[in-house]
Amino acid sequence: MKTRIYLLSFLLLAISGIQAQESLWSLTDAESPVINKDGSVTFYYADPAAESVSVSGDFLPPATIDTPSGKMEVQGSAALARDENGVWSYTTAPLAPELYAYTLTVNGVRMLDPANVYVNRDVSSLMNIFIVSRAENDKGDLYSVNDVPHGNVSKVWYDSPSLKMKRRMTVYTPAGYEDGKDYPVLYLLHGAGGDEDAWPTLGRTAQIMDNLIAAGKAVPMIVVMPNGNVNCEAAPGEWSKGMYKPTFEGSLKLDPKPLASMDESFKDIVEYVESHYKVAKDRQHRAVCGLSMGGGHSFAIANRYPGMFDYVGLFSAGLHIHEQAGFDKFYDFLKADKDIQDKLAAVFAAKPALYWIAIGNTDFLYQQNSDLRRFLDEKGYGYEYLETDGGHIWRNWRVYLTEFAQRVFK
Amino acid sequence: MKTRIYLLSFLLLAISGIQAQESLWSLTDAESPVINKDGSVTFYYADPAAESVSVSGDFLPPATIDTPSGKMEVQGSAALARDENGVWSYTTAPLAPELYAYTLTVNGVRMLDPANVYVNRDVSSLMNIFIVSRAENDKGDLYSVNDVPHGNVSKVWYDSPSLKMKRRMTVYTPAGYEDGKDYPVLYLLHGAGGDEDAWPTLGRTAQIMDNLIAAGKAVPMIVVMPNGNVNCEAAPGEWSKGMYKPTFEGSLKLDPKPLASMDESFKDIVEYVESHYKVAKDRQHRAVCGLSMGGGHSFAIANRYPGMFDYVGLFSAGLHIHEQAGFDKFYDFLKADKDIQDKLAAVFAAKPALYWIAIGNTDFLYQQNSDLRRFLDEKGYGYEYLETDGGHIWRNWRVYLTEFAQRVFK
Numbered sequence: 097m098k099t100r101i102y103l104l105s106f107l108l109l110a111i112s113g114i115q116a117q118e119s120l121w122s123l124t125d126a127e128s129p130v131i132n133k134d135g136s137v138t139f140y141y142a143d144p145a146a147e148s149v150s151v152s153g154d155f156l157p158p159a160t161i162d163t164p165s166g167k168m169e170v171q172g173s174a175a176l177a178r179d180e181n182g183v184w185s186y187t188t189a190p191l192a193p194e195l196y197a198y199t200l201t202v203n204g205v206r207m208l209d210p211a212n213v214y215v216n217r218d219v220s221s222l223m224n225i226f227i228v229s230r231a232e233n234d235k236g237d238l239y240s241v242n243d244v245p246h247g248n249v250s251k252v253w254y255d256s257p258s259l260k261m262k263r264r265m266t267v268y269t270p271a272g273y274e275d276g277k278d279y280p281v282l283y284l285l286h287g288a289g290g291d292e293d294a295w296p297t298l299g300r301t302a303q304i305m306d307n308l309i310a311a312g313k314a315v316p317m318i319v320v321m322p323n324g325n326v327n328c329e330a331a332p333g334e335w336s337k338g339m340y341k342p343t344f345e346g347s348l349k350l351d352p353k354p355l356a357s358m359d360e361s362f363k364d365i366v367e368y369v370e371s372h373y374k375v376a377k378d379r380q381h382r383a384v385c386g387l388s389m390g391g392g393h394s395f396a397i398a399n400r401y402p403g404m405f406d407y408v409g410l411f412s413a414g415l416h417i418h419e420q421a422g423f424d425k426f427y428d429f430l431k432a433d434k435d436i437q438d439k440l441a442a443v444f445a446a447k448p449a450l451y452w453i454a455i456g457n458t459d460f461l462y463q464q465n466s467d468l469r470r471f472l473d474e475k476g477y478g479y480e481y482l483e484t485d486g487g488h489i490w491r492n493w494r495v496y497l498t499e500f501a502q503r504v505f506k
Numbered sequence: 507m508k509t510r511i512y513l514l515s516f517l518l519l520a521i522s523g524i525q526a527q528e529s530l531w532s533l534t535d536a537e538s539p540v541i542n543k544d545g546s547v548t549f550y551y552a553d554p555a556a557e558s559v560s561v562s563g564d565f566l567p568p569a570t571i572d573t574p575s576g577k578m579e580v581q582g583s584a585a586l587a588r589d590e591n592g593v594w595s596y597t598t599a600p601l602a603p604e605l606y607a608y609t610l611t612v613n614g615v616r617m618l619d620p621a622n623v624y625v626n627r628d629v630s631s632l633m634n635i636f637i638v639s640r641a642e643n644d645k646g647d648l649y650s651v652n653d654v655p656h657g658n659v660s661k662v663w664y665d666s667p668s669l670k671m672k673r674r675m676t677v678y679t680p681a682g683y684e685d686g687k688d689y690p691v692l693y694l695l696h697g698a699g700g701d702e703d704a705w706p707t708l709g710r711t712a713q714i715m716d717n718l719i720a721a722g723k724a725v726p727m728i729v730v731m732p733n734g735n736v737n738c739e740a741a742p743g744e745w746s747k748g749m750y751k752p753t754f755e756g757s758l759k760l761d762p763k764p765l766a767s768m769d770e771s772f773k774d775i776v777e778y779v780e781s782h783y784k785v786a787k788d789r790q791h792r793a794v795c796g797l798s799m800g801g802g803h804s805f806a807i808a809n810r811y812p813g814m815f816d817y818v819g820l821f822s823a824g825l826h827i828h829e830q831a832g833f834d835k836f837y838d839f840l841k842a843d844k845d846i847q848d849k850l851a852a853v854f855a856a857k858p859a860l861y862w863i864a865i866g867n868t869d870f871l872y873q874q875n876s877d878l879r880r881f882l883d884e885k886g887y888g889y890e891y892l893e894t895d896g897g898h899i900w901r902n903w904r905v906y907l908t909e910f911a912q913r914v915f916k
Contacts, residue, residue, distance in 0.1 A: 250660035
């Protein structure tokens with residue numbers, strides 16, 4: 097007890113001294129953003145010398161700009177107003193529960209909010225985030241860290257003989273894992289431009305799973321988030337290529353060329369998980385799902401290993417496309433290609449417990465997914481379908497994970 | 507193989523469409539910084555409309571400014587020059603191998619480099635980082651992710667009965683952990699304002715350990731990085747207090763008041779580790795060390811559990827201070843306080859294999875650590891001492907970890 101008081105005193109004495117030296121600089125004393133009780137959000141930026149300050153974010157009505165290839169929707173923005181002390185602020189209308197992202201523009205320069213250390217990376221862009229939560233089990237609440245038991249999140253290096261690489265994946269093990277056994281496994285795949293850090297950060301996987309499990313809405317499960325770029329060992333900066341700049345197509349540019357596809361090499365991941373974790377090794381305890389490219393991977397994995405996964409989830413999936421075909425020719429491809437027909441026949445002959453397709457009604461991959469559904473309908477292959485508002489965005493993928501996680505292993 | 511080609515084609519077709527929607531925005535196409543072959547570094551900032559651009563960082567000579575309490579050293583800065591295309595740049599002199607941190611100032615506003623996604627958080631400040639590495643086993647090389655076997659890094663929730671909390675810590679397990687047994691454990695503690703994310707990010711713990719172990723310079727060991735703020739469950743944003751703004755003294759302000767000190771509650775951490783990991787449970791396989799407040803914690807932990815740790819490391823330690831005493835009265839305190847004398851007598855009666863003190867010659871805690879050494883010398887208590895240039899900064903703490911990790915468990 098005495099020791100503790102001494103250490104606290106030490107701390108209070110030491111703050112000014114250490115602060116000056118330990119932090120390289122302290123960018124601001126402002127608190128921003130502030131989530132107000134009614135769900136509105138106030139942004140503050142303290143800079144008497146600034147000439148203009150605005151905020152851009154996905155909570156503002158989008159703007160339309162002209163580009164050489166036509167009109168394009170971009171992030172909406174709103175001006176902050178300056179008070180007599182040089183503190184700029186802007187308050188939104190009350191926002192629906194959600195995780196939102198934004199940046200500031202100060203004197204014409206786009207930047208992060210210096211008062212907000214909560215940042216997500218999406219490919220090469222950093223953006224500040226905040227969460228609006230207004231009631232238990234609303235989206236904001238599901239994406240928040242609540243006072244519930246928490247699972248562990250690990251960055252795990254596994255061996256991939258197919259790719260002749262050690263590779264890195266993120267593994268969520270649910271609270272109480274130490275004392276349990278025979279867990280089911282959800283394999284959760286990211287999109288193009290992403291990596292094994294995408295779902296845990298942008299997708300709020302651990303928070304969603306902690307909250308669903310604590311509420312009894314999902315069963316305790318392991319969630320495995322591998323890296324879907326088969327010529328990369330790990331996320332940018334996390335393997336020996338150094339701190340390269342991530343780009344949307346970046347992994348494709350890197351040497352060496354991959355030795356196998358994601359679906360070909362996926363067996364390495366399952367083998368590692370099933371030999372290193374306390375899991376049940378049968379189809380009833382395996383689910384695979386993913387977004388965009390990861391939806392395409394999930395489709396290909398299900399096709400390659402029919403009967404291996406009782407649950408398949410395609411989130412805004414970028415599906416297997418004929419090399420010369422556009423996005424809207426997928427039905428023609430399915431009708432013409434014997435190989436894919438045989439594969440899908442095998443998948444559905446094995447009677448998956450749930451084949452689940454979800455997409456937003458303005459997604460640029462909407463037609464392709466409609467084509468798949470048309471083909472499945474014609475064949476009488478059973479699946480379930482969720483259509484939401486919106487496009488090819490994380491806001492939808494978090495919802496799809498939330499929905500799918502409640503449907504599997506039950 | 508066909509599938510793979512299709513997916514690649516899909517990707518290349520899809521890039522423009524997804525890019526516009528998946529990334530909320532793309533801040534820049536520039537590549538910055540660029541590490542040149544001679545170890546100089548060039549910063550680029552592409553903005554024809556900018557009026558002034560400068561870079562501030564710990565690789566530039568510090569500047570001295572006047573403050574109400576006297577002259578103070580601050581980060582040095584250098585102006586970027588604009589070329590005819592509106593691309594601004596600045597090239598440093600060749601830099602010594604090191605991990606460096608910086609920000610940009612554009613039109614008078616301090617901000618992160620929009621071309622660099624590699625960011626560290628120190629308390630409430632974000633800063634860009636880069637690494638200069640010029641030869642094998644130089645500091646830059648030790649801090650880089652190299653083509654060597656990698657350990658896993660996990661965020662682990664453990665039970666702390668002393669604090670009546672579930673708490674979060676970071677655990678590094680070395681490459682090959684699955685196949686080994688009887689590992690030694692290094693407990694590595696952060697400073698005030700820090701948390702369980704500080705050593706893994708600012709301290710480059712996993713990289714240093716991977717590289718030292720691969721070179722045969724350190725033995726494979728588990729490194730446990732707990733949260734030293736005993737009224738917090740976890741780092742800011744990672745527990746149910748929400749996305750609050752981290753501050754240097756932040757954890758002290760939070761309710762409830764802690765139920766025990768770090769040293770009192772430390773047994774919970776050791777008990778968890780020794781019951782959940784494949785470790786040897788004896789003093790020869792336990793080391794405790796930490797920086798600043800964490801050095802004070804290590805001192806207090808060693809004092810509370812004499813003979814429990816064969817290795818004790820104090821890095822720029824903020825030591826046990828008499829409540830009313832200043833930083834420079836520690837010797838007087840040691841001479842006057844029977845309790846601390848008894849504790850130190852017990853620690854050294856148990857003959858630790860290594861009691862190691864390290865500090866920079868301009869550290870504001872230099873006198874306090876000199877006072878401890880004077881007292882130990884007078885008592886004839888054996889210890890080793892490393893004095894480096896510089897102050898109370900991560901650059902030193904990474905060096906101390908590198909040195910200490912090579913001295914333990916041998």
